[in-house]
Amino acid sequence: MEEANIYINAVAGISPQSVFNEGFSQSVIKPSGNRFVCMEPDYDELIDAKLIRRMSRIIKMGTAAALKCLQQANVEIPGGIVMGTAYGCLQDTEIFLKRIIDYKEEMLTPTAFIQSTHNTVGAQIALLLQCHNYNNTFVQSGHSFESALLDGALLLKEDEMNEVLVGAADEITPASHAILERFGLYKKQAGDNGFYNYTSKGTVAGEGACFFLLSNVQGEKNIAKLNGIETFLDVPDEEVENKINQFLAAHHLSINDIDLIIAGRNGDKKNDAVYDMLDKNIFTDKQTINYKHLCGEYPTSSSFALWLALKLVKDAGAAQFLCNQIINRDVKKILIYNHYLHTYHSLLLAGAC
Amino acid sequence: MQTGSKVYIAGAGIISAIGNNIAQCIAALENSNAGIGEMQQLTSVHKKTLPVAEVKASNKILAEWAQLPANITRTALLGTIAARETLHNAGIRNFNGLRAGLLSANSVGGMDKTEDFYALFLKDNTAGRLRNVINHECGSATKIMANALGIKDFITTVSTACSSSANAIFFGARLIKNNILDVVVAGGADALTRFTLNGFNSLMILDNEACKPFDENRKGLNLGEGAGYIVMLSEKALQVLNAQPVCTLSGYCNANDAYHQTASSPSGTGSFLAMKGALQKSGLQPSAIDYINLHGTGTKNNDVSEGTAIKEIFDPHYPKMSSTKSFTGHTLGASGGIEAVFSMLAIQRGFIYPNLRFTTQMKELPFMPETTFAKGVEVNHVLSNSFGFGGNCSSLIFSKI
Amino acid sequence: MEKAQLMENLKKQIVAQFNLKKINPEDIGNDQPLFVEGLGLDSIDALELIVLLQQEYKVKLANPEDGPKVFASVSTMADYILKHQPGNANGQ
Numbered sequence: 001m002e003e004a005n006i007y008i009n010a011v012a013g014i015s016p017q018s019v020f021n022e023g024f025s026q027s028v029i030k031p032s033g034n035r036f037v038c039m040e041p042d043y044d045e046l047i048d049a050k051l052i053r054r055m056s057r058i059i060k061m062g063t064a065a066a067l068k069c070l071q072q073a074n075v076e077i078p079g080g081i082v083m084g085t086a087y088g089c090l091q092d093t094e095i096f097l098k099r100i101i102d103y104k105e106e107m108l109t110p111t112a113f114i115q116s117t118h119n120t121v122g123a124q125i126a127l128l129l130q131c132h133n134y135n136n137t138f139v140q141s142g143h144s145f146e147s148a149l150l151d152g153a154l155l156l157k158e159d160e161m162n163e164v165l166v167g168a169a170d171e172i173t174p175a176s177h178a179i180l181e182r183f184g185l186y187k188k189q190a191g192d193n194g195f196y197n198y199t200s201k202g203t204v205a206g207e208g209a210c211f212f213l214l215s216n217v218q219g220e221k222n223i224a225k226l227n228g229i230e231t232f233l234d235v236p237d238e239e240v241e242n243k244i245n246q247f248l249a250a251h252h253l254s255i256n257d258i259d260l261i262i263a264g265r266n267g268d269k270k271n272d273a274v275y276d277m278l279d280k281n282i283f284t285d286k287q288t289i290n291y292k293h294l295c296g297e298y299p300t301s302s303s304f305a306l307w308l309a310l311k312l313v314k315d316a317g318a319a320q321f322l323c324n325q326i327i328n329r330d331v332k333k334i335l336i337y338n339h340y341l342h343t344y345h346s347l348l349l350a351g352a353c
Numbered sequence: 354m355q356t357g358s359k360v361y362i363a364g365a366g367i368i369s370a371i372g373n374n375i376a377q378c379i380a381a382l383e384n385s386n387a388g389i390g391e392m393q394q395l396t397s398v399h400k401k402t403l404p405v406a407e408v409k410a411s412n413k414i415l416a417e418w419a420q421l422p423a424n425i426t427r428t429a430l431l432g433t434i435a436a437r438e439t440l441h442n443a444g445i446r447n448f449n450g451l452r453a454g455l456l457s458a459n460s461v462g463g464m465d466k467t468e469d470f471y472a473l474f475l476k477d478n479t480a481g482r483l484r485n486v487i488n489h490e491c492g493s494a495t496k497i498m499a500n501a502l503g504i505k506d507f508i509t510t511v512s513t514a515c516s517s518s519a520n521a522i523f524f525g526a527r528l529i530k531n532n533i534l535d536v537v538v539a540g541g542a543d544a545l546t547r548f549t550l551n552g553f554n555s556l557m558i559l560d561n562e563a564c565k566p567f568d569e570n571r572k573g574l575n576l577g578e579g580a581g582y583i584v585m586l587s588e589k590a591l592q593v594l595n596a597q598p599v600c601t602l603s604g605y606c607n608a609n610d611a612y613h614q615t616a617s618s619p620s621g622t623g624s625f626l627a628m629k630g631a632l633q634k635s636g637l638q639p640s641a642i643d644y645i646n647l648h649g650t651g652t653k654n655n656d657v658s659e660g661t662a663i664k665e666i667f668d669p670h671y672p673k674m675s676s677t678k679s680f681t682g683h684t685l686g687a688s689g690g691i692e693a694v695f696s697m698l699a700i701q702r703g704f705i706y707p708n709l710r711f712t713t714q715m716k717e718l719p720f721m722p723e724t725t726f727a728k729g730v731e732v733n734h735v736l737s738n739s740f741g742f743g744g745n746c747s748s749l750i751f752s753k754i
Numbered sequence: 755m756e757k758a759q760l761m762e763n764l765k766k767q768i769v770a771q772f773n774l775k776k777i778n779p780e781d782i783g784n785d786q787p788l789f790v791e792g793l794g795l796d797s798i799d800a801l802e803l804i805v806l807l808q809q810e811y812k813v814k815l816a817n818p819e820d821g822p823k824v825f826a827s828v829s830t831m832a833d834y835i836l837k838h839q840p841g842n843a844n845g846q
Contacts, residue, residue, distance in 0.1 A: 053773040132623065
């Protein structure tokens with residue numbers, strides 16, 4: 001994306017860490033076994049009782065994070081709502097699939113089906129807000145969130161609106177966990193000796209819902225600037241450094257201008273080889289932190305990385321307990337690099353205004 | 354910022370119940386041959402009771418046409434076939450170093466394979482072949498297609514139910530206007546599945562006969578399957594690829610009905626906003642529209658809602674209009690792509706399509722759809738509507754150059 | 755089944771089916787409207803009720819457009835079930 005003034009005015013996330021409400025718990029929550037589960041808030045205060053009764057977990061998580069984000073930005077109706085989700089609403093999908101099988105395609109009720117469509121979270125937010133504006137949902141695996149973010153940023157750049165709500169949500173269900181485990185994605189058992197040890201293959205399953213209020217208006221509401229978004233596909237490990245340099249150059253920056261790097265290590269040796277390679281080269285002497293020990297691995301986890309970046313930009317001192325290390329200077333510019341299964345690579349650049 | 358640059362459409366590709374390519378589809382449209390009938394490909398207890406609009410080929414045959422393995426999802430096979438025809442139709446053999454993207458859409462991804470897998474998995478969670486669930490995600494079909502087409506710069510998938518591919522086309526056009534891509538293949542694909550068939554059946558909105566969109570006595574929709582893509586080019590790409598533009602995408606708008614998860618508002622608020630926004634974007638007056646390709650599913654609810662919004666905008670000068678879902682069935686995530694192809698052809702060849710089986714005007718509406726095929730008509734501007742669950746409403750406008 | 759007992763059962767089933775967490779079955783009035791201004795049920799819930807009648811009471815609502823009349827209240831539902839249940843005097 002070309003240079004454009006895109007600001008972030010608010011952020012809210014539901015994740016395995018107890019960070020939904022203001023004030024951190026000051027301790028990092030670890031996964032149980034090879035799976036993280038989101039810490040869910042009390043939804044009743046946020047979501048209308050008539051709509052919540054049909055909502056599955058991911059719909060509640062997504063809707064609550066979105067509403068909280070709008071509350072914090074003091075925005076009633078955003079100019080647009082753009083969502084990213086790789087898996088969509090798995091729980092409802094599984095319920096309806098099971099009923100089709102159990103009842104042999106007869107006497108089926110529609111609720112799980114209608115709630116299973118991938119645009120349900122975005123649609124339910126629109127319904128709750130009575131928001132008739134632009135509404136879109138992207139479903140491209142590890143680029144779902146990046147697509148949504150790009151769409152949102154372009155809407156602002158095109159002056160179609162001044163404020164757009166952008167977010168991502170993905171859930172793990174017992175069935176999806178069992179299936180992805182069979183694919184060899186997850187560790188047989190996660191040890192206590194640190195998330196990023198390489199004694200066993202695989203990573204830890206994760207999930208979460210994070211929302212951002214983007215604006216093209218400069219002002220005191222801005223908490224950070226979104227400087228750039230870039231995605232690339234199927235790039236071999238040794239070409240990633242080149243991609244990072246090109247991305248920074250396109251934004252008239254070099255690696256020396258970056259104060260902090262947030263890397264998408266997930267604890268699987270093969271997955272993380274590229275980050276090790278970058279550490280030895282372009283990231284040498286840079287402050288680098290990881291984030292998946294907080295949220296686990298999932299296709300839209302880069303939304304959590306951006307959430308973390310914004311917390312650090314806002315108040316590095318308060319948020320640094322999440323990072324497993326001291327953040328040793330003012331964080332002005334943050335580069336996030338993540339890849340999902342070596343196919344979906346993304347770079348996000350955010351910083352102080 | 355809004356660049357004034359135009360988005361040119363240089364070709365299209367399609368596979369649907371009425372034909373496996375553009376030529377076959379045109380022949381069917383011309384001869385009023387609908388593709389709706391008893392299901393032959395999908396396995397379901399509703400075989401004898403619910404007519405569907407299937408692509409008339411097994412996965413094995415589709416795989417040969419797509420030059421892909423037969424065990425991948427039917428959605429990916431359908432998409433690849435139509436997207437290949439799109440590039441061929443535009444005369445694009447390679448991208449000559451231009452930045453190329455694939456913007457696709459579908460509603461249930463690889464569900465056709467997942468539902469087979471899941472029956473086994475439910476009995477024993479170590480059972481079922483993983484290769485049947487590996488392409489479950491919606492984005493997977495798009496990745497398979499991009500690999501087949503050699504598209505490497507950008508891919509994404511939109512899933513906003515029945516408006517998915519209109520939104521994919523819309524976003525693709527904006528990526529060109531914002532100088533992010535030069536060439537965009539955009540549209541959508543969806544295969545019939547028991548999941549969607551039973552889902553719509555549970556909503557009691559399936560007609561047990563061939564559907565009658567916009568008819569007073571309509572009883573519901575027929576589900577269909579297929580894929581439809583167009584290729585959009587920037588001014589620069591037209592020159593580099595030496596391609597001939599067929600029409601432009603001159604207007605688009607996405608709005609939300611915000612009324613109910615599945616039902617459309619009686620006033621058609623979302624449809625109204627989408628059509629009105631698209632007209633504004635194109636700078637056209639309603640009277641400039643020569644043909645509306647209706648969303649026209651044939652349900653009581655959609656047609657009265659869409660019709661009411663049309664009345665609000667166009668009264669008293671109604672353009673010609675029809676629902677080609679009376680031929681192809683409702684192809685869900687593919688419908689906006691398939692109907693974009695029909696819209697392009699309408700401009701290119703001066704076609705107006707009939708709304709099959711229409712006999713009785715709806716009592717709520719002062720207009721009727723077209724009932725006969727016409728060619729050689731001066732068609733300068735076509736409005737195409739795609740409305741979906743979740744209140745997602747999108748309209749596109751195609752214009753002669 | 756007596757109508758009173760049937761209505762009590764229906765109330766329990768409605769609360770469970772629609773996940774009405776803050777409502778006790780006994781809070782639902784026999785003649786209280788179930789839709790819109792009453793319990794706030796909508797067209798999707800009507801479809802759920804059609805299946806509920808079929809599964810629990812073997813009563814089939816042939817025309818979904820009869821829904822609003824049949825599902826107006828717990829009392830109207832009970833009347834419809836008693837009239838159409840197989841084995842009942844008026845059952846068809």
